Amino acid sequence: MRSLHSSHQFGYHNDEHVHVSYSSVEAYARDLKQAVESGQLISPAQLYAEVRLRSSVPLAQGIHYLEFRDLDLNPFVATGIDAQELQFMQDFAWFLLSQPQMTGDIDEQLATAARMNDKIAMQAPTTSSQEVADAMDQMAIWLNQQTITKPQFAAFTAMQDRVLHPEHTPAAKLVAAGAFETVGQQLARTNKQWATDEPYLLPGFTDMEQSTQMLIEDAMRIGLKVDVLDRSDQFIRLTNGEHQELVRAGNETRLDNLVASRLVDNKFVTKQLLGEAGLPVARAMVYHDLESAQRDFATSFRNKSLVIKPNAANVGEGVSLFMVPPTPEEFETAFQFAHRYGDVLVELFVRGTEYRFFVVANHVHAILERVPANVVGDGQHTVAELVAKKNQDPMRGEAHRKPLQQLHLDERELAVLAEQGLTADSVVPRGHQAFLLTNSNISTGGDSYDMTDEVDESYKKLAIKVAKTMGQTISGVDMIIPNLYQPYQADQAGMATVIEANYNPAMFMHLFPYSGKSRRVTRAVLAALFPEMKDL
Structure with a gap:
């Protein structure tokens, strides 16, 4: 059969006496409340409908979002659903919303649709379905009236191919693959490898820096709401109830003020403050120009192992290290290299x-x-x-x-x-x-x-x-x-x-x-x- 999950006989469905009307938001909220209060449903979550109306406020005050259910997972995709299937679902929803409002007895029409859905679900996977083909034709007409993107066109084409060639559907491919247990184990091994080979990548966020990806992953694991405000600038917002925190680049937060960040960016001032606090630092001087640095090189730094680097650069930019004391020519070359990034710090090299x-x-x-x-x-x-x-x-x-x-x-x-x-x-x-x-x-x-x-x-x-x-x-x-x-x-x-x-x-x-x-x-x-x- 085409779908266990979507079928009335084998899928998740409520007893026949459970009825929740979709004629209006008010009717839906009223019937759902009564079903729970009467004990027909344990909670609203037990309503096994194809579409559920969801809200962060009482439903009678409005719908927050629609929850589409009873979708079969694609066993040939590690995430259960691929980008084209998601794109089609989004476009299909817009197509339905663009149609004229239903008239007549809405609940009866939905019951008819449910019977049609069950009929299609019980068909053999390789059987053509004219009802689905007709719906796709209507959607194609609607799409032709829109300005669509290449991903939208590709998604519709891929789904249309499954309708015209049922043997290309996941269900038919699964049947053709052989024994379910053997195929399932093979897919499980492949999907496990996909999920664990690169544990340092967070699917959906791989375009962001590594530290930000891992912070987002841990935030999600502990139940924080994550909003990406600017992907290229690594700016995110984390929320726990009424508590919100803005984070940039993984660990730039309100916990450290602007002065502290600017302070440690200045290596020479950092050394001064640490030295005054009695902490061990290497002797160093900062220079604005080559001539001053060359004078001190001749008197103070000659025949000494040195590190020459920008006073305010990061990630090793402009750094030259001389375990063997540099010649005047090497000193000048290293100074000019570091000077590209601003003032230059000349520091005694420390072994270790x-x-x-x-x-x-x-x-x-x-x-x-x-x-x-x-x-x-x-x-x-x-x-x-x-x-x-x-x-x-x-x-x-x-x-x-x-x-x-x-x-x-x-x-x-x-x-x-x-x-x-x-x-x-x-x-x-x-x-x-x-x-x-x-x-x-x-x-x-x-x-x-x-x-x-x-x-x-x-x-x-x-x-x-x-x-x-x-x-x-x-x-x-x-x-x-x-x-x-x-x-x-x-x-x-x-x-x-x-x-x-x-x-x-x-x-x-x-x-x-x-x-x-x-x-x-x-x-x-x-x-x-x-x-x-x-x-x-």
Whole structure:
């Protein structure tokens, strides 16, 4: 048969004595109320009608929306319904609303339609249905009078094909596929793979940044209403009853004020404030012009390992790192590179491993060890081949749409390779790590290793103090730590160095690290925004 769900014999239907009139909204609301009060229905939700009138206020005051029911799921689509089927449903509803208002006994006409529906549902899947063909012809005439889009045309054509060729319907295809149990298991495995292969993608929101996708997913899971206000700007609204919160880019919220965000954007001022608070920072100076920087280079920075970077840029833009002290020519080139983004910070290079602490409301929720973009040699493949191989990881993508970023071999990467005596065509010895960049940003292809359970508690307290000093509720604190297991002691130099604090720290890299345990830091943000939701 064509449809179990839509048939009166096998689908969800009420007893014959349950009658709810559709002659008016008032009649519908009255009959539904009486059916519940008399015990014929347990609740309004037990009315198994093809269309239910729904409202957020008493129905007698008006209809909020229509609920279309008794639709068969398409077993060949992982979501149960595809975009064309949804488009057709929308257009079909508009077509019906455009028709002249029914006259006569509406309830009797609906009863006749129900009998016709049951007749069609009980037909063999490959049987043609003239009644449906006639309805499609009427809809085609209506569509020809409209200005329709390509998706609308494609959706109607696809559904018309099912009417003209019933063997193309999901029911007929399911019958033709063979034993239901075997087919069902095969489809289940395929759909499970679809749903779990890329857990970092939220269907329907994959055009948005990773952190925003995951915040939306967690918000939906805990029952918050989510409204996307601007997809390209990552602006959403979260609602719990009367409580609303606006969020941009995953964790820009009312919890942090504008001054705090501007403050941490200025790396030099950040260092000043942290230093005054007794927190360990690297010695640095900021410069507006090359001449001033060159004078200090000759007297203060020469023969020292340096980091030269923009004073206010993010995601590793314009950064040059010199573990071997730079020549005057190299210093000038690095300065000009950073100067593209504004004032330049010249900072003493600190040896050690870099860690990102994700702080929310005076608690460290995740810690990552960050390693610059790199490839590990196997003694057989070139750097370019190793990059291509590493980029095959489905977790790597572009523009923060996936947890890890694609590796590149552009001018900047080739220059870093040259410093190691390598080119894109070099075959890297087995086990040797060749770096493509010197900065450790995940957004430029770096690798992330979760170390939350490994780092000594004293460094977590240090990160919280950094966030407090900068006046931040949500912060990404970057530190260089030579030995993460040795407790921090403020009177011993070099045990930790605070590099910077970030006002909009990326959350996706904690959710899906390159290696290690996933940390659902998005829930920490939601808990700070909605403290009344105790289950967070």
